Amino acid sequence: xxxxxxxxxxxxxxxxxxxxxxxxxxxxxxxxxxxxxxxxxxxxxxxxxxxxxxxxxxxxxxxxxxxxxxxxxxxxxxxxxxxxxxxxxxxxxxxxxxxxxxxxxxxxxxxxxxxxxxxxxxxxxxxxxxxxxxxxxxxxxxxxxxxxxxxxxxxxxxxxxxxxxxxxxxxxxxxxxxxxxxxxxxxxxxxxxxxxxxxxxxxxxxxxxxxxxxxxxxxxxxxxxxxxxxxxxxxxxxxxxxxxxxxxxxxxxxxxxxxxxxxxxxxxxxxxxxxxxxxxxxxxxxxxxxxxxxxxxxxxxxxxxxxxxxxxxxxxxxxxxxxxxxxxxxxxxxxxxxxxxxxxxxxxxxxxxxxxxxxxxxxxxxxxxxxxxxxxxxxxxxxxxxxxxxxxxxxxxxxxxxxxxxxxxxxxxxxxxxxxxxxxxxxxxxxxxxx
Amino acid sequence: xxxxxxxxxxxxxxxxxxxxxxxxxxxxxxxxxxxxxxxxxxxxxxxxxxxxxxxxxxxxxxxxxxxxxxxxxxxxxxxxxxxxxxxxxxxxxxxxxxxxxxxxxxxxxxxxxxxxxxxxxxxxxxxxxxxxxxxxxxxxxxxxxxxxxxxxxxxxxxxxxxxxxxxxxxxxxxxxxxxxxxxxxxxxxxxxxxxxxxxxxxxxxxxxxxxxxxxxxxxxxxxxxxxxxxxxxxxxxxxxxxxxxx
Numbered sequence: 267x268x269x270x271x272x273x274x275x276x277x278x279x280x281x282x283x284x285x286x287x288x289x290x291x292x293x294x295x296x297x298x299x300x301x302x303x304x305x306x307x308x309x310x311x312x313x314x315x316x317x318x319x320x321x322x323x324x325x326x327x328x329x330x331x332x333x334x335x336x337x338x339x340x341x342x343x344x345x346x347x348x349x350x351x352x353x354x355x356x357x358x359x360x361x362x363x364x365x366x367x368x369x370x371x372x373x374x375x376x377x378x379x380x381x382x383x384x385x386x387x388x389x390x391x392x393x394x395x396x397x398x399x400x401x402x403x404x405x406x407x408x409x410x411x412x413x414x415x416x417x418x419x420x421x422x423x424x425x426x427x428x429x430x431x432x433x434x435x436x437x438x439x440x441x442x443x444x445x446x447x448x449x450x451x452x453x454x455x456x457x458x459x460x461x462x463x464x465x466x467x468x469x470x471x472x473x474x475x476x477x478x479x480x481x482x483x484x485x486x487x488x489x490x491x492x493x494x495x496x497x498x499x500x501x502x503x504x505x506x507x508x509x510x511x512x513x514x515x516x517x518x519x520x521x522x523x524x525x526x527x528x529x530x531x532x533x534x535x536x537x538x539x540x541x542x543x544x545x546x547x548x549x550x551x552x553x554x555x556x557x558x559x560x561x562x563x564x565x566x567x568x569x570x571x572x573x574x575x576x577x578x579x580x581x582x583x584x585x586x587x588x589x590x591x592x593x594x595x596x597x598x599x600x601x602x603x604x605x606x607x608x609x610x611x612x613x614x615x616x617x618x619x620x621x622x623x624x625x626x627x628x629x630x631x632x633x634x635x636x637x638x639x640x641x642x643x644x645x646x647x648x649x650x651x652x653x654x655x656x657x658x659x660x661x662x663x664x665x666x667x668x669x670x671x672x673x674x675x676x677x678x679x680x681x682x683x684x685x686x687x688x689x690x691x692x693x694x695x696x697x698x699x700x701x
Numbered sequence: 702x703x704x705x706x707x708x709x710x711x712x713x714x715x716x717x718x719x720x721x722x723x724x725x726x727x728x729x730x731x732x733x734x735x736x737x738x739x740x741x742x743x744x745x746x747x748x749x750x751x752x753x754x755x756x757x758x759x760x761x762x763x764x765x766x767x768x769x770x771x772x773x774x775x776x777x778x779x780x781x782x783x784x785x786x787x788x789x790x791x792x793x794x795x796x797x798x799x800x801x802x803x804x805x806x807x808x809x810x811x812x813x814x815x816x817x818x819x820x821x822x823x824x825x826x827x828x829x830x831x832x833x834x835x836x837x838x839x840x841x842x843x844x845x846x847x848x849x850x851x852x853x854x855x856x857x858x859x860x861x862x863x864x865x866x867x868x869x870x871x872x873x874x875x876x877x878x879x880x881x882x883x884x885x886x887x888x889x890x891x892x893x894x895x896x897x898x899x900x901x902x903x904x905x906x907x908x909x910x911x912x913x914x915x916x917x918x919x920x921x922x923x924x925x926x927x928x929x930x931x932x933x934x935x936x937x938x939x940x941x942x943x944x945x946x947x
Contacts, residue, residue, distance in 0.1 A: 282891075282892065284888055284891045284892070286711075286738065286888055287735070287737050287738055287741060288741075289737055325713075325888050325891075328741050328742065328744065328745035329744070329745045329748035330744055330748070331744075331748065332748045339748075342741075353724070353749050353750075515898070561897075
């Protein structure tokens with residue numbers, strides 16, 4: 267079966283099983299011979315959920331228990347964040363951390379140790395995980411948590427599925443007062459201002475900036491920074507229709523060129539007239555603006571795209587971001603909008619991406635000329651002591667990975683100790699030399 | 702609070718429908734083959750807000766067990782407000798062509814057993830004088846196509862049977878809904894090479910089903926555009942239709 271990640275690059279023809287039950291998962295684990303990799307809703311961008319044998323857990327999507335006192339939900343790995351919101355927001359519970367799409371599974375959120383707009387105050391998804399039931403083989407499931415098999419827990423959180431298949435996990439939901447967000451949008455006219463805004467608003471629980479990656483000169487790094495917090499009240503209103511727009515076919519890739527993107531960015535930027543604008547909105551458009559466009563990954567044409575997300579440490583700060591952004595602007599290949607965010611403290615998980623500093627994510631349509639640019643960017647990012655997000659990656663080299671994820675050897679040791687080496691592997695792990 | 706019986710509760714559409722009923726606080730009684738799946742699904746529905754969930758293992762192909770299985774469910778629930786008949790297999794058409802016994806087995810699972818169940822359910826609901834019987838048939842029953850005419854023939858039998866039964870039950874205050882889903886993204890279609898744009902999510906189909914039950918609709922095509930797709934297919938002249946490989 268031909269499958270790919272969300273970026274639709276690369277595409278592989280491989281064997282995929284879809285277990286529906288725990289015993290079905292056992293059958294799949296028994297049939298591993300040359301290495302298997304778990305996959306959820308296929309929302310990682312590159313090749314991290316592709317491999318010689320793929321075990322897709324999307325139909326293992328059952329809730330197991332929920333404690334209405336503590337907010338602890340124990341569910342199967344295939345439950346999506348969307349389902350959790352659907353079921354628990356009416357009762358006043360919310361996800362402690364959510365990425366920019368709600369169409370990811372709990373298993374995937376753990377394997378990527380995803381982050382969201384509240385990273386600077388709440389950390390990553392796995393910082394709210396109570397325990398994980400990790401299947402290494404049929405009949406061999408290990409429970410791990412920060413106190414029980416902590417090394418395995420640290421390796422599994424952000425471990426890209428390379429320690430085993432997550433059968434189920436318990437996460438702590440957080441109580442919220444309403445389903446509305448009080449949002450303030452600030453306009454900044456250049457990169458320095460954009461970065462200063464994050465510091466200025468670090469007390470705000472949610473913050474993210476949409477940054478222009480086409481304009482240079484005086485306007486380099488101009489952005490709209492959005493901060494938000496759960497509104498103190500507000501009736502849980504009925505949501506609008508789910509997917510208003512659907513992109514059913516690949517759009518011709520010529521539709522997105524530097525002129526159309528520039529026009530879009532200018533319009534987007536001037537949407538906000540004053541210095542700042544306040545409004546109260548439902549959590550969906552605040553957290554998941556792109557989820558309302560089904561299949562937006564088709565926008566970049568049939569060859570697919572890659573999302574380039576890097577982080578540079580706080581010490582590297584402005585000069586690093588300026589130099590990298592200049593390189594991107596000069597290439598003229600940047601996407602519509604890029605996302606800029608200030609990360610808080612790093613956690614103890616071995617391969618988790620966020621480190622305290624600044625992260626930028628932007629899309630590039632796949633074309634031959636792209637790869638040399640990305641290699642140049644890699645060198646710059648590494649030079650500043652930064653690194654790339656494995657969940658978005660489809661092409662970094664093993665050397666780049668090893669240099670920027672120094673805990674990789676400890677990660678391998680944990681895999682070795684639990685017999686996961688060779689047994690769980692993806693196209694990405696092979697490329698990164700994790701075998 | 703509604704009492705809901707689901708036969709074939711492990712099917713993707715049935716499960717998604719049960720989740721909506723659970724969120725409404727219904728009492729559910731689930732029937733399916735696998736005990737393991739029943740217990741997982743029951744646990745899930747409880748977390749989602751079902752007032753009570755009971756279940757019983759049941760194999761639709763054991764026709765002799767039908768009456769006692771239904772009697773047990775009725776005894777357990779008292780009144781049945783809604784029964785959803787949702788089981789079925791999407792057989793291997795090529796295999797059916799080579800082995801007639803396989804074709805008959807498909808007919809047994811998707812038509813004969815359903816007719817047996819519906820006959821018994823009809824009597825129960827008729828005595829009760831209220832409630833809804835919702836039956837999952839298929840757009841495949843609207844016209845025999847080379848790609849799946851064995852499955853289609855079974856579903857055509859169910860659709861026609863339901864049409865007659867609806868008229869009989871209507872006079873007794875019982876509502877019968879025939880559900881004709883198009884292609885649905887489910888474990889049943891996983892791995893098949895189907896156009897993604899035409900694959901409906903089970904929860905979308907489930908939402909349509911719950912709404913159609915509420916409105917006491919007779920026939921539901923879901924998603925809605927299948928009504929028009931099938932209208933086109935039904936009206937193609939045979940001379941042309943036989944040349945196509947749909």
